[in-house]
Amino acid sequence: MVGKRQEAKGKSVKIFFDIKDFKMSEIKDFKDLIIWQKGMEIAEQCYFVTKKFPKEELYGMVLQIRKSSSSIPANISEGYGRKSSRDYKRFLSIAQGSVNETETHLLLSARVGLCTLKDIETIINNLKE
Template sequence: MQKLIKTYQDLIVWQRSMDLAVECYNMTASFPKNELYGLVSQINRSCASIPANIAEGHGRGSRKEYVQFLWIAHGSLCELETHVLLSERVGLMEKGQAQRLLQSCMKMLRAPIGQLAKTPHP
């Protein structure tokens, strides 16, 4: 039986994207101080944007706006992926450190976008 979704916090994709944000914040805490306004800032900003846009879209009154905000969250996830890959290439994080959660969130964001085209807004 599926759990009733009352708020955006009940959405598994929101929960996973929050987990991803926490993991990213923990990873960037060990980055050198000279990256504070570079990759640290970029990673933290883009990872926080993902669950924020999912929540904002869910809070809007229309399915069309919800889908729009899910696409914005998807774009932020792609941006985050790029920053993570760059961090790996320059040796600031271990290869594959965040890939599992990134891939999980990517799949989870695509699913509701497709589903919302077929069903009414919750």
Template structure:
């Protein structure tokens, strides 16, 4: 697939992986207590959905600098998501446990690496033109 032409943001591995991450977050928060619906559940879902949304929004931008800026916003949402996940598994909050959150945090790390690689690639492209 590495040699495939990218015709849409949906062809980007980083978008696909961030969608998988958002889906995992939705599944996780389904186990949270109902009283957290407007609290941590909402925060996790919002930040998780923001990552692929910003990747797709930036894809159509005319200028490389705008594209990179939206990817950086996606990075910020990713860090926000990680913080909410870590907080939700802290012993005094205990909405979930570390064992449940760890695989999702690993997905976060993977998406973060992909975002950084795409940003570097775009920056390097710009420096050669």
């Protein structure tokens, strides 16, 4: 169950809903989840942008970006597969951490000259969706 606060005539009301019940009739597989599909796109974009990085970064920043970005859809699918809203929520939180980690690695890469802000602009925008 997920709690959400809403204001009702000046009073705070907590509303609960089950993540797994939300449009589950349309979701037959984790690959049907829009959030997983977007995560896969981000990971793919990260793989392409890091191909341009210097070879000496293969086991440094390239590896960090690829691991953190691939962790986004991986945690979404793993959480979905747990079949419990509590576990799913926990894995979504882990995926959000991977989003932040990926953004940090990309921004640092631009700051130290491994890429330009233009190279990563689309990925950064997708991470913020």
